[in-house]
Amino acid sequence: MFLLGLEATSELSWREQRWGRHFLEAEQSFVAVYEPYCKNWAKNIRIQDSRPANGPSPVSKPIARMQEKMRTWDAQLINFKSELPAFIVKPVSRVCKYPLLIDSLLKETSPETYPYYDELSNGLASMKRVVDKINAAERQVENIQLAASLCDRVIDWKGLNPATFGALLLDDIHAVSKDDKRRECYVFLFEEIVLFCVSAPGFPPVTQQFGNPHWRPWQTPLALKSHIFVADIMQTQSPETLPNTSSYPFELWCTGKENSRVQLWTIHMRYTSHREQWETEIKPFILKCAERRAHERSLRRTRRVPVVSTEQAEHSGFDSDDSESADTPTAESSQVSKLPSI
Template sequence: APGEEPPGDGPEPWVGGLHNSNNNASPAGRLGPRNGRPFSPFGARAPSAEPSYVERVVLEIVESERTYARDLRSIVEGYLGKIIDAEEPLLRPEQVSALFGNIEDIYELSSNLLQNLDSCDNDPAAVAVCFVTRSQEFDIYTQYCNNYPNSVAALTECMRNKQQAKFFRECQEQMRHALPLGAYLLKPVQRILKYHLLLQEIAKHFEHKSGDDYEVVVEAIDTMTCVAWYINDMKRKHEHAIRQQEIQSLLLNWKGPDLTTYGELVLEGTFRVHRVRNERAFFLFDKALLITKRRGDHYVYKNHIPCSSLMLIESTRDSLCFSVAHYKHIKQQYSLQAKSAEEKRVWTHHIKRLILENHHAIIPQKVR
């Protein structure tokens, strides 16, 4: 029932689950004593009374944020600060920028959020309000996450330099960190994708699933889910953009414009094509379908069809087949055989969507 303790003795399953993906836990998975005394944040209660599931989740949010803020501080002061204060520049300015991104902004936000959380008196609704009121501020994580691949590349470059690698090792030893800088730079990416999961744990076990308190928890979940979704979407687009550049560099006999002019890469796949001996590699962009042939690591250009001129013909005889063609050259169809019904469904779905989107784009306003 809502609000009840999870059954069983010993550490509950959720304790490990909440900690594992963020590395912000005490070694045993439970929060340890602070200043030598056990936590007693739940107001006046009998010494033997156990906190409820929701109270434990709230405590997890607050204390893991405390650990997270401390980790961020160690990056800002223990690494970045020392680089800035060094008499002789250890890293080039562009290396510093790529390596740390906007980590100082992230640290400031986490510190402010922690102050708010500490003043909530472990009230789940008050904790939820902290996230709702700061919803706009979490946008800075998008910048950090988008820069994260650059951070990894910059750190890899630094570790190849003996002097820089020695400096980072010394910083790590001075702070007595078991993990190197790279593990700490990953923490903001992990943390921002964790908030909505923690808040969901509160909602799942909330005693009264109605009223203002519950509604604000749901609003906080929606807020942080949107942030997580947006960051994941940006990450996906970033990965697709990198792949697009890679395809461009491997494309032979292409006389057209830069592939970025065709928008985002939506799908790519290899298909058997009717009456063609070798398989063809297809790349579906927002504005065009690119048809190529593999040659080693390269792709040899064969054809491309703008999505505004693309036709899709679905086979009624073969559940795995579908055809594409330029509507002005209907006889030059490409009859593709998918490897599974799901692959066919995904490709035909996106082709239909892009045909519609591009079709609307070229219809004159007067005709609409």
């Protein structure tokens, strides 16, 4: 119906063409169709990409048999490894381009020259919502798979239990600094904890992996260098940056047990959008933990008995690593007397 509607609209005169209406009417249908499609696509692409060259297939036997048959059809139909993924993702790419197409129409019109300008603008908003939901669905699948793979990739959890981390929200490679130490890390934001990891001993550092076409960051064995419990994060801050900067710092101010010292961790993002994502994802969990602490204090005052704190383990800086030195020398950090205003 959507395609038929577009074709019928194209036959009308310009002032009668209501392009925005079709996108508004199709919003729920697009979400119902493409959200599960993207979930399955993201899941299958990661499974296929992680399959060993000569090892057993991680998929079911019927699917594995179909894969083998399709490989024999490469010359006649499509290359299974290089062309099939691009072919499967085409419908998703088309939907994600709709906002760009509608926006180009809006730029060529105005409320004075086009009677359905507002409707077209609303159509643009509806397609942006569709794309956001599709991207969120794809990220959800990828995060579930990535979180599961970490259980095997991290060589030593140092007493931490991955089952208590909650859902994985964000991950990327960032420069991280604390106490005048700075290094590139794999950073994982879970609902309950932030992990800072580096490549395991015997594997190239992350800075040497960029540009390697065979690098699979989700398969690299990792060493856990440090962590922050979300319950210990008191507040976050995004300092102002100079124009044309290449780094966007995101500060985490945390409670510290050592000499009651407040600890400052800075994650240096490559894009301002990354920093905004962190703000959006982590703020609700910080507020939730603050409310839980307030509730515990209220119970303690009411019952006048000690309440076992749910706060976990004291933080430390990066562990020493003889094989990989920090970018800057260590310096004694001064005690922070108060937090900066947000």
